[in-house]
Amino acid sequence: MNSITRLLHFGYHQAMSCIFPVAIFGTLILTSRVEVPFIHRYDLILLILLTVQYLMYRSGLETLDEIKVICVFHVIGLMLEIYKIRMGSWAYPDPGYTKLLGVPLYSGFMYASVASYMCQIWRRLKMDMTGWPGLASAGLLGGAIYLNFFTHHFIPDFRWWLTALVVVVFWRTWIIYRVQDRMYRMPLTLAFFIVGFFIWLAENIATFLGAWKYPDQHETWHLVGLSKISSWFLLVIISVIIVAQLKHVKAGRS
Structure with a gap:
């Protein structure tokens, strides 16, 4: 019975941490089915998402520090x-x-x-990490990953080398999280992959709903290639590095 209760507790906090992503997909679905006069779809989506973000902050679902992280990642994206x-x-x-x-x-x-999901789940499950490599290693790796998203268009793509570096740099890093009275842990690289996979699933839904289109989707929608999982895997690493480092800095100041 305790196991079922913990599973429900874990599922509840996962769902609550996904409020903003769910709001995005709900908005995409709504605006793809209902046309609102006097306002373009992209403008309406922005207005709705700004409203959702404001309401989450005013209701206490997100803190001011979390809003700052979200804004940073908004600019990066x-x-x-x-x-x-x-x-x-x-x-x-x-x-x-x-x-x-x-x-x-x-x-x-x-x-x-x-970033919203990472901030929420970190706080809700009282997450921590062991074996964090530090700002120098994590920051340089995160910067290299982000730069590779730009440079692979005109020089070789180093994503697989960077993936190997992720395994090396975070080899000893584990996520610790708490579900009620029980503590669990997971290798950080495994968490990267799991989140990246679910973002890939979300990307397929988003392109199907017309949030954006890849070149091969203009005539007919196609499943986004599995290779995109590696891109999201690396992008998740950037978000985790930003969130984790800020959490470490704040913990050091408190």
């Missing part, structure tokens, strides 16, 4: 989107007033939702 659009990786074909260099501003929230 938006910069990557602008570059990828210019390189022809995917497109946002619909019109909108809230587009910057061809990219709707709401797109940054899709990246920020990963």
